[in-house]
Amino acid sequence: MIMEPMDIVKQTGKTIIFEEFNKEKDNLVTILTRDIEEISLEKFKDELMGKQADGSNSDLVVESFEEFIEKFSPVIYEKVVRTEEGALKFIYELEKPKDGATEIKLKDHAFYKMVMSLIDRKATTDKGNMEFPYDSLKKALTPEAEMEECKRIRKNLESNIKQYNKLLNKENSSSEKNRYAQNIQACRKKIVSKYRNKSPLALLPLLIADKQKQIDAISSVVETNNDEKQQNFNLCECSLDDSGNIVFIEQSISSGEESRNNTAEDFTPLIGTLKKDFRKKAPLAIRENEYVSNLITDVFVPNGSANLSIQNRDELEEQKKQYQNIYKESLQSFARAVSRIVEKFAGVKTFFDHATYDGKLARNVSVIIANCKINDILNNEQALSRFKKYFKNLAFEKDINRIWFGIIPGIEYGRKNDFMASNVEEVNPYDDFELDEQEQAQNKVNLEAVDLEAAKQMLGLLNELKIMTFINYKGSKNTGFVELTEKKVNEYKNNMESIDSEYAVFAYPNFTILPEEKNEAIIGREYEKAVSIQLPGIYLEASYVAAGIIVGIQNYKLLKDKGYKVNPKYPCVRFDIEDGDNAKRITTKLNRETTTEMEKETKEAIMEDRFGFVFADNRIIYQGQAINNSYVLNARTLKKDKNGKYKNIYKILVRNLVDQILRTSSDYVTDKSVKNFISEYADEWKRDNKDEDRRYANRILKEEESIELDSEKHKLVVKFNKEEEVWDEIIINDEEGEM
Structure with missing residues (x-):
C-alpha cells in the first residue's frame, strides 16, 4: 500500500530561532560542547528535541508562547544606588550581580504587559500608528490592576x-x-x-x-x-x-x-x-x-x-512628589534597560500568533529556541564543528526531526556615529567625556545586533543544511513602513546581493509596536501638572512575522478555517501566499501602520525582480470590506530564477518534500525510484486538477504543472506556473548502488 505524503514527512514546519533570551538557561552551544567526546546523532537529537521522562519537551523546545514564557522569561535584577550628589538611581540588569539585588520576573512587570497588550490590540484596530489610542494601554504603567x-x-x-x-x-x-x-x-x-x-x-x-x-x-x-x-x-x-x-x-x-x-x-x-x-x-x-x-x-x-491637620498638606505634597519621582525614575530606567529583551519576546509572541491555529501548532511541529546568537556558534570552534556535523544529518531526516525553517532576527542596520555634530566646535581629543543614558542604550543595542557579515556566514551554512532562514534588519524607525522608499529597497538589494541563497529570506519592513513619537506616558499629576515618563520606541522584527505566516500555512486546519478546501493527507508546501487573493485572506495580525499608499517607485523597485519577503499596508477592499491589517506583497528567497526574478518560497519547499518522499526507502535516488514516485505520487497530484472537487488549496501540483524525469540527463524537470526548472539538487543515480 502506498504511503500518503504526510505519513512520510510527518511535518513541514519545525523551526529554530537563533536568538538569546535568557542567559541563565541552557542554550544550543552548551548542548553542542558540554561533552568531551562527540556523542551519537541519536543522542544529540534526543537531547536537543526529544521528550523527557515525564513526557514534556526538552529544555530548548516549545510548542506555544505560554511554554516559551514559562521556560525562558528572564529575571530582571533591581538595584538602588545613591549617587555622589545624593540622588537615588535605579539600575536594572539581566545578569545576577554579586552584591545582591531584588529579583523581578519580566513577565509580571507592567511594562512587559503593556507591550504585549499593544500587540493584541493592534490585531483588530483600524487606526494607523499615529492615530492609534496608545494612552489607554499606557495606563497599565500606573498599574491600576495592581x-x-x-x-x-x-x-x-x-x-x-x-x-x-x-x-x-x-x-x-x-x-x-x-x-x-x-x-x-x-x-x-x-x-x-x-x-x-517583584x-x-x-x-x-x-x-x-x-x-x-x-x-x-x-x-x-x-x-x-x-x-x-x-x-x-x-x-x-x-x-x-x-x-x-x-x-x-x-x-x-x-x-x-x-x-x-x-x-x-x-x-x-x-x-x-x-x-x-x-x-x-x-x-x-x-x-x-x-x-x-x-x-x-x-x-x-x-x-x-x-x-x-491642614498644616500637613505641604508635607504630604512633598511626600507624594518624592514617591512619584522614585516611581518615575524606576519605571523609566526599567523600560530603558529591558526594551530590547521585551522586543525579543514580542517577536516570539508574534511568531506564534501567526504560526498557530486555535493556539496550537500543526501536528508534530515544534520550535527549537537556540537561546544564543549566531556569533556564539560561529566564534566557538568546537560548537561550529559539531553544529555542522549534527545538523547536516538532520537535513536528511525522514521523520519529525527535520528542521524546515530558521529565524535570525536583528541584523545591524548602519552605524550611528555618536560623535558627529551639526554645529562644529573645537574639541580636544584628550578631554574626558561621559556617555548619557541614551548613548549607552544605543551602544548596548549595537552590541546586541547581529553583524551582517556574520549573518552571511551563517546563512551559507544553513543553505547547506537546507534550513530556510528568515532574516531582517534590526527593528527601528529607520527600517519600518514609513521609511520604506525606492532608495532603501535598492540599498537592501545591494546589501543582500552576495547571499544568493534559496534558503535565505530577507523580510522587510519591520513593524512598530510603540513609535518614538508616542512614547510619553502620563503616570500621575503634581500640582495639577502632568507627570510623565519617556518610554523607548518598541519595534517588531519582520522575520518573526514572515516565518510565522509560512509556518502557519503549513497547517491545513488554518487554511480550512480561512475557507479553503483542503486535503489532510497533503502537506501545505505548495500554498503560495502571493497567488490570487491568498494574501487578502491570510493577512498579518498587525495593523496598517500608515494612512498613505506605498509610493509607485517603491513598489516598482520591489516588483521588478520580486525582491524579498515584503509586507504592505495599503488600504484594500476584499469582498466588500476594508482590510485593516498589513499583508504579504511578496514572498521570495534570495536566489534568482533564470528569468531574473527571485525564487518563490514554495518551489524550495515542494522540492524538499519530493526529496524526502524519494528517499523513503533508500538514502540515494535512482531512475527506478523516480519513475515509481512519478506513477505513485506526481501523476496522482496532477489528477487532482481534473476533478473540481479535488482542487484543494494544498494540492501539490496545479493546472499544467508537472514533475518529469529526463532519463538522458538523470534530472528531475519541474514546471511551476508555466516556468520550467531543473532540480539539480536532487542527484539521481542511473543504477542501484551507484553514487
Whole structure:
C-alpha cells in the first residue's frame, strides 16, 4: 500500500530561532560542547528535541508562547544606588550581580504587559500608528490592576481584624475566631508575595494615590469652611470604603475634647506583624531596609496619618512628589534597560500568533529556541564543528526531526556615529567625556545586533543544511513602513546581493509596536501638572512575522478555517501566499501602520525582480470590506530564477518534500525510484486538477504543472506556473548502488 505524503514527512514546519533570551538557561552551544567526546546523532537529537521522562519537551523546545514564557522569561535584577550628589538611581540588569539585588520576573512587570497588550490590540484596530489610542494601554504603567488588588487585600484585612477583635473575649467563639485568623494569615501571604516576587516599588502607585486622597481631603476642608471654622474641622479620621480606598471623615472637635482613633489601636498588632513578616520573608537584599518596610505597612495598614491637620498638606505634597519621582525614575530606567529583551519576546509572541491555529501548532511541529546568537556558534570552534556535523544529518531526516525553517532576527542596520555634530566646535581629543543614558542604550543595542557579515556566514551554512532562514534588519524607525522608499529597497538589494541563497529570506519592513513619537506616558499629576515618563520606541522584527505566516500555512486546519478546501493527507508546501487573493485572506495580525499608499517607485523597485519577503499596508477592499491589517506583497528567497526574478518560497519547499518522499526507502535516488514516485505520487497530484472537487488549496501540483524525469540527463524537470526548472539538487543515480 502506498504511503500518503504526510505519513512520510510527518511535518513541514519545525523551526529554530537563533536568538538569546535568557542567559541563565541552557542554550544550543552548551548542548553542542558540554561533552568531551562527540556523542551519537541519536543522542544529540534526543537531547536537543526529544521528550523527557515525564513526557514534556526538552529544555530548548516549545510548542506555544505560554511554554516559551514559562521556560525562558528572564529575571530582571533591581538595584538602588545613591549617587555622589545624593540622588537615588535605579539600575536594572539581566545578569545576577554579586552584591545582591531584588529579583523581578519580566513577565509580571507592567511594562512587559503593556507591550504585549499593544500587540493584541493592534490585531483588530483600524487606526494607523499615529492615530492609534496608545494612552489607554499606557495606563497599565500606573498599574491600576495592581492598585485595585492591594485595596482588596487592605479592605479584607480591616474587616477580618475587626471581626477577630470582637470575638477575642467571647466564650465558645474559637471556631469563628479561627476563621478570621486564617483569613488574616491569607492576606499576610498575599502581601508577602507583593515584595517577594517583584519589586516593592510596584506598590508605590498605591501609596501615591493614598497621599493624593489625604491631600484632597484637606483641600476639601479648606475650600468649604471659612477661617473661623477651619480650626473646628482641622482633623480627619482615616478609614476605608467598601472598595478598599482610603476615605477621610472630618472630625469636629470642641475645645478641650481629646481625639481618639480606634482604628489605629485595632491595627497596632498588625503593623508589628507585617514588619516581622518583612524581616523574615523579604529578599535578603532588602530585609533590613526600614524605608521599604515602612512602605509596606503604609500601603496595607493605612492609618499612620489617621489624624491630619491642614498644616500637613505641604508635607504630604512633598511626600507624594518624592514617591512619584522614585516611581518615575524606576519605571523609566526599567523600560530603558529591558526594551530590547521585551522586543525579543514580542517577536516570539508574534511568531506564534501567526504560526498557530486555535493556539496550537500543526501536528508534530515544534520550535527549537537556540537561546544564543549566531556569533556564539560561529566564534566557538568546537560548537561550529559539531553544529555542522549534527545538523547536516538532520537535513536528511525522514521523520519529525527535520528542521524546515530558521529565524535570525536583528541584523545591524548602519552605524550611528555618536560623535558627529551639526554645529562644529573645537574639541580636544584628550578631554574626558561621559556617555548619557541614551548613548549607552544605543551602544548596548549595537552590541546586541547581529553583524551582517556574520549573518552571511551563517546563512551559507544553513543553505547547506537546507534550513530556510528568515532574516531582517534590526527593528527601528529607520527600517519600518514609513521609511520604506525606492532608495532603501535598492540599498537592501545591494546589501543582500552576495547571499544568493534559496534558503535565505530577507523580510522587510519591520513593524512598530510603540513609535518614538508616542512614547510619553502620563503616570500621575503634581500640582495639577502632568507627570510623565519617556518610554523607548518598541519595534517588531519582520522575520518573526514572515516565518510565522509560512509556518502557519503549513497547517491545513488554518487554511480550512480561512475557507479553503483542503486535503489532510497533503502537506501545505505548495500554498503560495502571493497567488490570487491568498494574501487578502491570510493577512498579518498587525495593523496598517500608515494612512498613505506605498509610493509607485517603491513598489516598482520591489516588483521588478520580486525582491524579498515584503509586507504592505495599503488600504484594500476584499469582498466588500476594508482590510485593516498589513499583508504579504511578496514572498521570495534570495536566489534568482533564470528569468531574473527571485525564487518563490514554495518551489524550495515542494522540492524538499519530493526529496524526502524519494528517499523513503533508500538514502540515494535512482531512475527506478523516480519513475515509481512519478506513477505513485506526481501523476496522482496532477489528477487532482481534473476533478473540481479535488482542487484543494494544498494540492501539490496545479493546472499544467508537472514533475518529469529526463532519463538522458538523470534530472528531475519541474514546471511551476508555466516556468520550467531543473532540480539539480536532487542527484539521481542511473543504477542501484551507484553514487
